[in-house]
Amino acid sequence: MPTASTPLLPEVWTVFRKDWRAELRSKVAVNSILLFALVTLALVSYSIGPYRIPAGEKPAVLSAWLTIILFFTSMTGLSRVFVKEEESRTAETLRLAARPEAVFLGKLLFNLCLMAGVTAVVVPLFCLLMEFHIMHGCSFYGIIALAMFGLTIASTLIAAIISKAGMKGALFPILSFPLLMPILLETSLLLAKAAAYPDLGWLPEALGILTSYAGLMFIAAILLFERVWNA
Amino acid sequence: MSDLFALGLVNAIIWTGLFLYFLYLNGKMRRLEKR
Amino acid sequence: MSIVVYLWILLCLFAAFVWSPTAAHFIGQSSRIVFFHVPMAWIATLAFLLSGWHSLRFLNTRNLAHDRKAKVAVRQGLLFALLATVTGSIFAKVMWGAFWNWDPREISITMLLFIYAAYLVLRSAVDDPVRRAHLAAVYACFAFVAMPFFVFIIPRVYFSLHPDTLLNARGKIEMQGRILATFLGSLAGFTGLFTLLYRLECRLEEIFFAEGETL
Numbered sequence A: 001m002p003t004a005s006t007p008l009l010p011e012v013w014t015v016f017r018k019d020w021r022a023e024l025r026s027k028v029a030v031n032s033i034l035l036f037a038l039v040t041l042a043l044v045s046y047s048i049g050p051y052r053i054p055a056g057e058k059p060a061v062l063s064a065w066l067t068i069i070l071f072f073t074s075m076t077g078l079s080r081v082f083v084k085e086e087e088s089r090t091a092e093t094l095r096l097a098a099r100p101e102a103v104f105l106g107k108l109l110f111n112l113c114l115m116a117g118v119t120a121v122v123v124p125l126f127c128l129l130m131e132f133h134i135m136h137g138c139s140f141y142g143i144i145a146l147a148m149f150g151l152t153i154a155s156t157l158i159a160a161i162i163s164k165a166g167m168k169g170a171l172f173p174i175l176s177f178p179l180l181m182p183i184l185l186e187t188s189l190l191l192a193k194a195a196a197y198p199d200l201g202w203l204p205e206a207l208g209i210l211t212s213y214a215g216l217m218f219i220a221a222i223l224l225f226e227r228v229w230n231a
Numbered sequence B: 001m002s003d004l005f006a007l008g009l010v011n012a013i014i015w016t017g018l019f020l021y022f023l024y025l026n027g028k029m030r031r032l033e034k035r
Numbered sequence C: 001m002s003i004v005v006y007l008w009i010l011l012c013l014f015a016a017f018v019w020s021p022t023a024a025h026f027i028g029q030s031s032r033i034v035f036f037h038v039p040m041a042w043i044a045t046l047a048f049l050l051s052g053w054h055s056l057r058f059l060n061t062r063n064l065a066h067d068r069k070a071k072v073a074v075r076q077g078l079l080f081a082l083l084a085t086v087t088g089s090i091f092a093k094v095m096w097g098a099f100w101n102w103d104p105r106e107i108s109i110t111m112l113l114f115i116y117a118a119y120l121v122l123r124s125a126v127d128d129p130v131r132r133a134h135l136a137a138v139y140a141c142f143a144f145v146a147m148p149f150f151v152f153i154i155p156r157v158y159f160s161l162h163p164d165t166l167l168n169a170r171g172k173i174e175m176q177g178r179i180l181a182t183f184l185g186s187l188a189g190f191t192g193l194f195t196l197l198y199r200l201e202c203r204l205e206e207i208f209f210a211e212g213e214t215l
Helices: A008-026 A028-047 A058-077 A080-087 A091-097 A100-129 A137-162 A168-196 A203-229 B003-034 C002-019 C030-061 C064-096 C104-125 C129-157 C177-211
Strands: none
Touching (some): A008 A100, A028 A058, A028 A080, A028 A100, A080 A137, A100 A137, A100 A203, A137 A168, A137 A203, A137 C129, A168 A203, A203 C129, B003 C030, B003 C064, B003 C177, C002 C030, C002 C177, C030 C064, C030 C104, C030 C129, C030 C177, C064 C129
């Protein structure tokens, strides 16, 4: 059993590195998530294309599309980090080897890196393919980053929950959606604003909402994770 | 939709819904008693 | 006890349709909907609070009775949330011409519906009763943390189609006289009804558990 003297951060880093190395070996999660995102992008780009939507409508419609793509992409890949442990029966060992907080933080870090990488590829590609001209690049990407941060935190806890249930694949979106719905609705609204308007008056409020969501989810997840992990 | 019709519909839905739920609970109780 | 509640409800129905006047700024008789729609939404929220409370108690005490109570609360909450959504949607059609508008309050009730449904799906996906109780309780608590954030913050921030809340931004109570009395009476009556229903089903669950039937 881990003793109280083991410092937290090195434990977190070890958990993270273990998952990272395992992922680098097989690249399953990263490949499937990227492929999913690219297929969706291709579909949207093919069926709608850059010229079908009038320029005035573009911000609202394309922001909604982008949020949908990012949501479903996250649903494809973020549960793997826990489900893999349960399926390969390494979860028990991990329970013995590291504290719950370290496990959660390590896996959260992994999921964050995964989402960051995918977002960094998908969003620019989307803007390119759909001729999405953004008025405020900084706030656009900033909002995406913050929103994905909050989304990943909530999804990671849900991933832990579903890894212990049956029907994991189908259950993950079902459980995640109600909790993520507000952040998704918010994000598509805010992205539309960032893409359309030259002024930034709405930005502080928006950042406040996104940050408080991420913070709240983080605290709740940390407190609740131990009960899930040992259930 | 006329306002009176809406009012009637609202009431019908509420009371039917509650009644059906009550029947559902009754059914469960009966299933228990049958054992 | 139940007789009192039933009689009170009948009294409230009479008051809602005959005794209280209609309010200004509404189309015809449609303001009377507030005596039915708002109590439903209130009870859905109450049920949510109950389920969160019992889930928390379960996580603290590991007593499965709390898990059963939470499950009952969610089930009944789903019923009342569904009723609230449908009645609200009818009201929306009369007042604003469209059944659904994605007004912030409507977003909140949809979220609540999805959370309830997801909770019940989660319960059905786990076989072991103790693990099921733990996972369900954690999900309920997690949802409990997320919900108020959106129920209270977003409607305040963005414009809402909903009529002013009972206590509006200035802190005054907008309803007057008979309307207020009928509204409060209706609220009390439906809360009494919910209490009866909730206690009944909780007792049922206890008996089921004692007899050895699970789920």
